[in-house]
Amino acid sequence: MNISDSKIIDFVSLKEGGIMNKNIKLIGVCTLLILTNVLAAIFVPPINASKNQNELSESENYQENHQEIKNIIFMVPDGMGLADVTAARIYKNGPGGAPLYFETLENIGYQRTYSANSIITDSAAAGSAWACGEKFNNGEICYHVDGRPYNPSILELAKAEGKATGLVATSTITHATPAVFGAHVKDRNCENEIARQYIEITGVDVMLGSGVAKFNSTKPDKCGTSGNFISEAEQKGYPVVYTRAGMDSAVANGTVKLLGLFNDSGMTPEYIRVPGTTEPRLPEMTTDALKILEKGRDGFFIMIEGSQVDWANHANDLKYQIGETMAFDESVKVVLDWINANPERKAHTLLIVVPDHETGGFAINGPDKLLNASEFVDAGWTSLDHTGVDTIIWSQGPGSFALGRAVDNTDLYGVMAKAIKQ
Ligand SMILES: [Zn+2]
Numbered sequence: 001m002n003i004s005d006s007k008i009i010d011f012v013s014l015k016e017g018g019i020m021n022k023n024i025k026l027i028g029v030c031t032l033l034i035l036t037n038v039l040a041a042i043f044v045p046p047i048n049a050s051k052n053q054n055e056l057s058e059s060e061n062y063q064e065n066h067q068e069i070k071n072i073i074f075m076v077p078d079g080m081g082l083a084d085v086t087a088a089r090i091y092k093n094g095p096g097g098a099p100l101y102f103e104t105l106e107n108i109g110y111q112r113t114y115s116a117n118s119i120i121t122d123s124a125a126a127g128s129a130w131a132c133g134e135k136f137n138n139g140e141i142c143y144h145v146d147g148r149p150y151n152p153s154i155l156e157l158a159k160a161e162g163k164a165t166g167l168v169a170t171s172t173i174t175h176a177t178p179a180v181f182g183a184h185v186k187d188r189n190c191e192n193e194i195a196r197q198y199i200e201i202t203g204v205d206v207m208l209g210s211g212v213a214k215f216n217s218t219k220p221d222k223c224g225t226s227g228n229f230i231s232e233a234e235q236k237g238y239p240v241v242y243t244r245a246g247m248d249s250a251v252a253n254g255t256v257k258l259l260g261l262f263n264d265s266g267m268t269p270e271y272i273r274v275p276g277t278t279e280p281r282l283p284e285m286t287t288d289a290l291k292i293l294e295k296g297r298d299g300f301f302i303m304i305e306g307s308q309v310d311w312a313n314h315a316n317d318l319k320y321q322i323g324e325t326m327a328f329d330e331s332v333k334v335v336l337d338w339i340n341a342n343p344e345r346k347a348h349t350l351l352i353v354v355p356d357h358e359t360g361g362f363a364i365n366g367p368d369k370l371l372n373a374s375e376f377v378d379a380g381w382t383s384l385d386h387t388g389v390d391t392i393i394w395s396q397g398p399g400s401f402a403l404g405r406a407v408d409n410t411d412l413y414g415v416m417a418k419a420i421k422q
Contacts, residue, residue, distance in 0.1 A: 067398040069419035070299035070348035072158070073335055074130075075102070076177055077328045078123060079310025079359030082392055086364055087318065087377045088325040094373040100325075101332040102353040105394040107404030111412070112390055113357045119388040123310070124188040126356035126409060127180035131155070133413030141176065141194065143184040154416045155181040155301055156202065161420055164205045164256075164296030167198075168285045170267045170324075171307035172211030174198070177356060181303050182207075190223035199229045199236065205256065206292050206302070208247065208285040210263035233259050244280035251288045256295055260285070269308055270323030282306055283330040290338050299348070301420070304331060313360030318379040321362070339397075350397040350419055352412065361387045 115125035116135035128136040131153040155165050167178040174191035182204045183197040191214040215229045238259040239250040247260045262279045293300035306328030312320035339345050361382030395403045402415045
């Protein structure tokens with residue numbers, strides 16, 4: 001896997017608050033095997049710049065927004081549009097009730113979502129835009145099928161800077177959205193190969209989700225990969241757990257690495273969960289992942305995905321959708337409680353909540369009267385697939401001011417890369 005000797009990446013410029021891209025050269029002939037050298041050669045420009053001094057000095061959060069960033073927590077409610085937020089909030093708190101937790105974040109902006117080859121992105125291309133900083137074709141996982149070089153991912157940059165790293169999802173942990181941060185493959189369906197790269201190449205410290213079969217398959221995937229990556233993970237020092245109790249006990253034992261695989265395919269949706277299930281919920285995985293990663297001396301990067309908001313919208317199913325949105329929001333509460341428990345964390349943690357795309361063209365069509373909490377809006381969808389609308393970005397913490405405006409999804413890479421390299 002070669003990284004280019006002369007690679008252009010785009011960063012958002014904050015000048016005049018619009019989307020202005022600036023080409024920056026990455027210098028150095030190298031491969032992922034000498035990733036550290038590549039990273040040392042990356043020149044990341046100051047994104048705040050004195051250009052915005054007047055505007056920002058008016059903000060009471062100016063100081064807070066310019067602290068050094070130690071931790072990045074990147075949270076993805078896959079396929080969630082703004083109407084999903086409204087529907088979940090009405091169901092939880094009523095039309096005039098309290099906001100959802102992620103709605104309380106300081107900065108709100110929105111991002112374009114188109115991919116390199118379509119107005120309608122998939123999760124692979126959308127995630128790759130964040131993770132690797134440029135547009136990719138649908139289906140590509142931070143990898144150009146035409147052979148062009150690509151950037152190391154944000155997670156790889158964090159790892160090279162000595163940070164701990166984590167991926168949490170309610171889909172297979174080898175699904176497209178987590179995969180873009182920890183692997184480079186031509187096709188999102190190469191889930192065995194993605195599992196192999198997590199364990200053999202990237203060495204992600206904490207992986208919690210589902211997908212036992214992807215880590216232990218005798219049948220080659222689309223990339224021709226099969227193998228027992230569970231025993232390989234164990235040899236590399238990962239406790240491998242299959243239940244919530246196993247996860248909690250590994251954390252209690254002080255592990256600094258963890259592979260949790262709680263189902264073969266996607267994890268059980270919230271709205272059909274029964275008491276006594278052995279699968280952890282997203283907020284529980286979030287809690288335990290933070291307990292492990294916070295031990296990282298130089299901070300951490302974690303991506304946490306509520307994977308099934310997307311699946312609920314593909315199914316045009318409102319109960320499913322609201323259940324997943326609310327569970328995702330509970331995970332945001334876990335994160336906010338963790339941040340607020342310590343002023344150091346608050347000063348040095350960048351939190352970003354952003355859906356990769358909207359799914360279903362979900363709309364609220366009624367009723368023509370007010371509802372109470374625990375009541376459902378009249379739902380309508382225009383599609384069984386993804387749509388091409390922009391999606392909201394909620395963010396807080398140092399550097400987040402750059403996201404309180406209209407940006408492109410590739411611009412999030414520049415914001416996070418700067419945070420890691422500062
Ligand atoms: Zn989808």
